[in-house]
Structure formats: structure tokens, C-alpha cells
Amino acid sequence: MEEKKSCATMEKLVNLCKSRGIIFPGSEIYGGMGNTWDYGPVGVEIKNNIKRAWWKRFVQESANSFGVDAAILMNPRVWEASGHTASFSDPKMDCKECKMRARADNLIEAHSKGAVNPDAMSQEEMQEYINEHQVRCPNCGNFNWTPIRNFNLMFQTSRGVTDESTNVIYLRPETAQGEFVNFLNVQRTARAKVPFGIAQIGKAFRNEITPGNFIFRTIEFEQMEHQWFCKEGTDQEYYADFKEKAWNFLLDLGFDQNHLRFKDHDKLALYAKSACDIQYLFPIGWSELNGIHNRTNYDLSRHEEYSGKNMMYLDPVTNEKYTPYVIEYSIGADRLMLAVLSEAYDEEKLEGGDTRVVMHFHPSIAAYKCAILPLQKNLGDKAKEIYNELKKYFMVSYDEAGSIGKRYRRQDEIGTPYCVTIDFDTLEDNTVTVRDRDTMEQVRIKVADLKNFILDKIAF
Numbered sequence: 157m158e159e160k161k162s163c164a165t166m167e168k169l170v171n172l173c174k175s176r177g178i179i180f181p182g183s184e185i186y187g188g189m190g191n192t193w194d195y196g197p198v199g200v201e202i203k204n205n206i207k208r209a210w211w212k213r214f215v216q217e218s219a220n221s222f223g224v225d226a227a228i229l230m231n232p233r234v235w236e237a238s239g240h241t242a243s244f245s246d247p248k249m250d251c252k253e254c255k256m257r258a259r260a261d262n263l264i265e266a267h268s269k270g271a272v273n274p275d276a277m278s279q280e281e282m283q284e285y286i287n288e289h290q291v292r293c294p295n296c297g298n299f300n301w302t303p304i305r306n307f308n309l310m311f312q313t314s315r316g317v318t319d320e321s322t323n324v325i326y327l328r329p330e331t332a333q334g335e336f337v338n339f340l341n342v343q344r345t346a347r348a349k350v351p352f353g354i355a356q357i358g359k360a361f362r363n364e365i366t367p368g369n370f371i372f373r374t375i376e377f378e379q380m381e382h383q384w385f386c387k388e389g390t391d392q393e394y395y396a397d398f399k400e401k402a403w404n405f406l407l408d409l410g411f412d413q414n415h416l417r418f419k420d421h422d423k424l425a426l427y428a429k430s431a432c433d434i435q436y437l438f439p440i441g442w443s444e445l446n447g448i449h450n451r452t453n454y455d456l457s458r459h460e461e462y463s464g465k466n467m468m469y470l471d472p473v474t475n476e477k478y479t480p481y482v483i484e485y486s487i488g489a490d491r492l493m494l495a496v497l498s499e500a501y502d503e504e505k506l507e508g509g510d511t512r513v514v515m516h517f518h519p520s521i522a523a524y525k526c527a528i529l530p531l532q533k534n535l536g537d538k539a540k541e542i543y544n545e546l547k548k549y550f551m552v553s554y555d556e557a558g559s560i561g562k563r564y565r566r567q568d569e570i571g572t573p574y575c576v577t578i579d580f581d582t583l584e585d586n587t588v589t590v591r592d593r594d595t596m597e598q599v600r601i602k603v604a605d606l607k608n609f610i611l612d613k614i615a616f
């Protein structure tokens with residue numbers, strides 16, 4: 157596995173996130189709960205900014221794209237139609253000695269040190285590999301596995317007051333189905349003509365049994381998904397467009413293109429015509445950041461079959477009736493957050509030998525757009541006046557504790573792009589010093605110009 161050239165390791169990111177209020181372990185005071193994480197005051201701002209940037213690019217600025225916010229709990233027939241009830245599963249094995257549960261594909265990948273790609277193998281081939289190579293339990297070292305069994309990843313719950321199986325419902329494992337089932341509702345109410353898109357940001361849940369690697373893989377996460385409905389024959393062109401759009405979005409967020417690559421799927425789902433991921437060079441190595449899929453007309457056809465409702469589109473110009481193809485673009489908000497954190501993280505040697513940790517977020521993504529730092533506590537009134545005015549427009553941090561150097565370091569660590577220092581001259585001439593996070597250069601500007609100076613820089 158290739159090493160990431162930046163200095164961000166998963167351990168450093170986890171520690172920084174915990175100490176700076178970005179992300180905490182879930183249910184920490186009870187000893188935590190595997191693969192769950194809570195966003196703190198800084199993290200929730202960063203994640204909201206990521207979601208806002210995505211929505212702006214894929215809904216607000218996209219011609220003919222419309223948003224929805226569908227229910228997490230859907231009619232269970234939805235999951236039969238989508239195929240999740242029958243086959244949304246991981247190949248799992250249990251160690252009969254220590255009871256550890258593992259995924260067969262992960263065991264093979266680890267055993268072959270990445271040389272064998274289990275995604276391209278059938279279940280029988282995986283079983284053969286594990287037996288032939290006597291792949292041992294990573295926990296206790298024994299080779300005494302149950303045969304591979306499929307483990308459905310959907311979380312079940314029950315509706316109503318009894319536990320009868322007829323009441324079983326699921327927490328959605330993807331947001332996409334909320335877009336598909338609303339295809340006609342959106343088309344009619346938005347008076348949309350094919351091609352058009354439906355987008356959604358929302359929670360999804362998967363009973364993942366593999367180690368999460370921080371927020372890379374969690375059991376509860378947010379997805380940002382966009383389904384583009386188009387006519388068969390135009391689908392591959394739009395597939396290429398979405399690959400480009402997804403790539404450019406990441407570059408505009410400040411990603412180095414050397415840390416990104418396309419990876420075509422080795423094994424296509426039965427209904428898919430084309431599918432690829434954009435992979436990012438995470439601290440754990442190259443891994444999927446987002447997916448782009450040509451899903452043909454599978455989803456709408458299946459919902460037509462299972463719901464009995466006609467899901468066809470009537471072209472108002474040609475009077476032609478057809479079931480649109482779908483190009484799906486899907487990215488996890490939390491996984492993108494991890495990539496953004498990893499990409500932003502830097503350790504810089506300073507003159508005098510000190511090292512500063514600095515997060516070089518795109519200013520639109522940073523939690524706070526500026527920090528107000530009175531040089532001394534008795535400048536607090538003036539500093540508060542400026543703070544109270546600026547916070548009407550964007551998130552502002554206020555810090556008067558400790559030396560100015562320490563306060564700069566704290567803001568660098570959470571990636572605040574501008575530090576505004578209030579000194580005694582401010583009282584005389586209404587000017588402040590603005591320090592740039594990345595260059596550490598300082599300029600003197602008028603308080604009256606501060607708002608627009610910052611608004612200009614933080615646009616995405």
C-alpha cells in the first residue's frame with residue numbers, strides 16, 4: 157500500500173480531532189461504541205460547510221437539479237425492490253475459537269497484502285482461497301472458521317407495539333431509494349423535463365462489522381447522493397460528465413490531484429452498465445471516496461414492478477414513453493470529511509525550531525472564518541464590538557486567553573483562515589491586524605472593511 161506523502165496519520169488526526177472539539181468517540185463516558193463518532197463544536201461546523209458546498213455545487217448551481225429530504229424509515233417493500241433485502245450483505249466468517257467475526261474479503265486482502273482483489277471473486281472462490289492458504293484468525297491466530305455466510309448489513313427495527321415479523325422495518329442503508337421513489341413527485345411538481353436530477357443529503361445506516369478506521373467506515377453516516385435521470389443512449393455521456401463534475405468538486409475544495417484517482421469497478425452489479433470510484437490517498441492507503449454509477453433503468457423498473465405504479469416518463473414533445481436511465485453520484489459526507497481533514501493537515505517547521513500544526517482548509521470549509529483576539533484583556537470591549545458585528549455574517553471565534561502566539565497556534569490547529577488582532581492602535585484609528593493562516597503574513601485593515609475582506613475570501 158502506498159504511503160501518503162503528507163504527515164497526516166490516522167492517529168494524529170484522531171488525537172487532533174478529539175483535543176480540538178472536531179470529533180469525539182461516540183458514547184465515550186460508557187467506554188464508547190464501535191464505529192460511532194460524535195461531531196464536536198468545531199467538527200459540526202466543518203461538516204455542515206462540506207454539505208453546504210456540495211449542495212451549492214450539485215443543486216443550487218446545477219441546471220435542472222432538485223433537492224429532497226426523504227424519510228429514513230421506508231416501506232419495507234422498497235428494500236425488496238432495490239435488492240437490499242435479498243443481497244445487501246457482506247461475506248462473514250466467525251472464528252470458532254475466539255468468536256471473532258471477520259469479513260472473508262478483508263481476510264484475503266490482508267493475507268495477500270493487497271495482491272489479491274477479493275472484489276473480483278465469487279463466494280466459492282473466497283472460501284477456496286481461505287482454505288488453501290489456511291488464512292488464520294487475526295485475533296487468536298487459529299484456523300477454525302465457520303463457512304462463509306452472508307450477513308445482511310441492514311439494521312432492523314420494528315414498527316408498532318408487537319415484535320411480529322410483519323412489523324419489521326429497516327433503517328435505510330442508502331439515501332438513494334428516497335430519490336427513486338419520489339421520481340414522479342419531483343418530476344410533476346417541479347415540472348421537470350428529462351434529463352433532470354434529484355439530490356439528497358441524509359443519514360444512512362449499515363451494520364458494518366469491519367474496523368472503521370475512524371470516520372472512514374461507520375455504522376451511521378451521512379450520504380450526499382445525486383441521481384440524474386436521462387434517456388437511454390445519452391447515459392454514457394452523462395456518466396462521463398458526472399465523473400468530471402465529481403473530480404472538479406474535489407479539486408475546488410483544495411485536493412491535490414496526485415492524491416486522487418479513478419478506479420473502475422472490477423465486478424459490475426448485474427444492472428450496472430458502468431461504475432467507478434474516485435479513490436483518495438487516505439492515511440490507510442488508496443480507498444474509495446465516492447462512487448459514480450450508470451444504473452440503467454433498473455431502479456425505476458423495479459419500483460414499477462414492486463409498487464404496481466407506472467414509473468415511466470412521457471416526453472411532452474415527442475410523446476414518447478420510456479423508463480429513464482439513472483446516473484448516480486454518491487459520496488459519504490463523513491468520508492469526505494476524513495479526506496478533507498487528511499488533506500488539510502500539515503506540520504510546519506518554524507523559525508526558532510518550533511513546529512506548528514496547521515489545517516489548510518479551503519476557507520469556505522473552515523469552522524470559523526476568523527478569530528477575534530484582543531492583545532490584552534482590557535481591549536475586550538472593542539474586540540467584542542467587532543466580534544458581535546462580524547458574527548451576524550459568518551462563524552467567528554473569540555479568544556482572549558493566553559499569549560497571542562498560543563492563540564494563533566490554537567486557531568491554526570482548527571484551520572481558522574484569519575486571525576484579527578485588536579491592539580491599542582485600534583482604539584485610535586479603527587484598524588486591526590489580520591493574519592493569514594497559510595502565509596502567516598499580516599496586513600493592517602480598517603474595521604469597516606473587515607467584513608467584506610473576509611466574505612470575499614471565504615466564497616466557494
Ligand code: GAP
Pocket residue numbers: 329330331332362364371372373374375376377379381444445446447484486487488489490491492
Ligand atoms: N447509493 C449507492 C451507494 O450507497 P456505496 O458505494 O455503498 O453506494 C456510497 O456508498 C458512498 O457512501 C461511499 O463512496 C462512501 O463515501 C460512503 N459510505 C458507504 N458506506 C459507508 C460507511 N459505512 N461509513 C461511511 N461512509 C460510507
